Amino acid sequence: MLTFMSEELLDVDPYILVMTIWTFVTDAFEVYMGYEPQWYLKEPPxxxxxxxxxxxxxxxxxxxxxxxxxxxxxxxxxxRKNEVIDLTSDTESRVD
Incomplete structure (x- = not known):
């Protein structure tokens, strides 16, 4: 399995968004991706x-x-009607 990581910086005023992106490639060439966003203020309030x-x-x-x-x-x-409902019946549900 191969793992690739990258970080992207996006300037979204008044914040900076840091996106960490993971890409996993298996031996069967299946590709899986994941990401983690982190928000930071540019300046203190x-x-x-x-x-x-x-x-x-x-x-x-x-x-x-x-x-x-x-x-x-x-x-x-x-x-004044007491009944026992059987929840274990074997009837199949009908799909119309």
């Missing part, structure tokens, strides 16, 4: 990460939180 202080959070009393239970489900009328 200019916008700074937000801080917690930037959100102007207020104090909140957790005692004000309470759980609201879901409404009860409606009653369902049954058909």
């Amino acid at each position: 200019t916008i700074p990460d937000p801080l917690v202080e930037d959100f102007e959070l207020v104090d909140f009393d957790p005692a004000l939180l309470y759980e609201v239970p879901p409404p009860p489900a409606l009653l369902v009328k049954g058909i």
Whole structure:
């Protein structure tokens, strides 16, 4: 089996895409290919990460939180029919 590898650089502004491509050739001349993309930023981001202080959070009393239970489900009328379904039958399915 022969193995060939190559790397392709693609400039996709503001990113650079590095594609690693593998090609495998077997003794029977079967060809298999694979690839792995890797994305990189050209430059670091200019916008700074937000801080917690930037959100102007207020104090909140957790005692004000309470759980609201879901409404009860409606009653369902049954058909009172109990059957056993045989899942091991040997019947063949028909294809039309």
